[in-house]
Amino acid sequence: MFNAADEERRRGVRRMKATATGLLVLVALVYALAKWAQDTGAGPWAGYVAAAAEAGMVGALADWFAVTALFRRPLGLPIPHTAIIPTKKDQLGVSLGEFVGENFLSADVVKARLHALGIGGRLGAWLAEPAHADRVTAELAAALRGALTVLRDSDVQAVVGEAITRRAESAEIAPGMGKTLERVVADGGHHRAVDLLCAKAHDWLVTHGESVMDAVQGGAPGWTPRFVDRKIGDRVYKELLRFVTEMRDMPQHPARGAVDRFLTDFAADLQSDTETRAKVERLKSEILARGEVQDVIASAWTAIRSMILSAAEDEQSELRLRVRSSLISLGARLATDGRLQDKLEGWIEGAVVYVVTTYRTEVTSLITDTVAGWDAEHTSRKIEAHIGRDLQFIRINGTVVGALAGLLIYSVSRAFGA
Secondary structure (H helix, E strand, C coil), rough: CCHHHHHHHHHHHHHHHHHHHHHHHHCCCCCHHHHHHHHHCCCCHHHHHHHHHHHHHHHHHHHHHHHHHHCCCHHHHHCCCCCCHCHHHHHHHHHHHHHHHHHCCHHHHHHHHHHHHHHHHHHHHCCCHHHHHHHHHHHHHHHHHHHHHHHCHHHHHHHHHHHHHHHHHCCCHHHHHHHHHHHHHHCCHHHHHHHHHHHHHHHHHHHHHHHHHHHHHCCCCCCCCCHHHHHHHHHHHHHHHHHHHHHCCCCCCCCHHHHHHHHHHHHHHHHHHHHHHHHHHHHHHHHHHHHHHHHHHHHHHHHHHHHHHHHHCCCCCCCHHHHHHHHHHHHHHHCHHHHHHHHHHHHHHHHHHHHHHHHHHHHHHHHHHHHCCHHHHHHHHHHHHHHHHHHHHHHHHHHHHHHHHHHHHHHHHHCCCC
């Protein structure tokens, strides 16, 4: 379909055609009058005018034929090598695709063009501006929100749960736990935990003394007197409270040393004892298989998603502030650090060259396939509407140049007595 601009171009072509044709008619009329004047003895000038007009007609007709042959067959005659655009449309599309591929999509041309742009320095100077960094941060936040909105929670939860479970099942945790525990014990990091346990045990015994004594009495034989059971329960409770109190207050208590040795031995077993490591792996598998654990793993995505969305929407969130600061810092470095600029430009050039060289055929085939899908007659009219007006100037120029050439040839011939 021709749009309004195309119709205006076609009207311009028609006007120029009329002008060129009118000039041809004028030259033909001048030729006829000049020949009549020459036959009636008007003088030598009539021969000069007739020669110029004759050559002008020849030039005009030759250029009319050349211009017309591009779009249709002159006078409808099946002359070879005419109607070039309608008949050679597909070949022209292929040639255009090859021209674009060789001259615009070659690796050397792309690399030279990108290198001349100085992308690294220009990008750095642009990012160093706080307003531009704010804009990029806002765009990244919007993109992040959009991506999180598109993703379905159930799908992501399933993927995250499977990935975490598979990773946990495939990795043996006992040796790592053993090394960590060994370092903790060597550094005395477990002492605070032991202190806390002793303090909590002491406080619990103080609060629940009656419960301890009742438990001791309840386990006594039925034939023992009640006052004896009471005495034994009270004794056990006091001894237990004394033991816990001493362990709490004495850093060098023997029981603490026993705990240290136990933890040291356990750390070694976790790393080297096959049976201990196997028990830990079985325990790990049992824990991972529990539905409660799988629910916790799956719900991790919900918590992460909510946290990210909240941070992305809040302009004063730590996430956005850090991203903005990082962008400004990166921009400042890019603007001044030549090595960083070269590295970034190398990455960009490599990526663009890879895309261009890998998909050049697809790009050029887009041109050739598009041209091949055009209607031949419509394509011819479309192209003529765009360039036909300039082509009509060729006819006008041919008429003028032909006339001047004919006049020159006639003048030279007369000068040499021909």
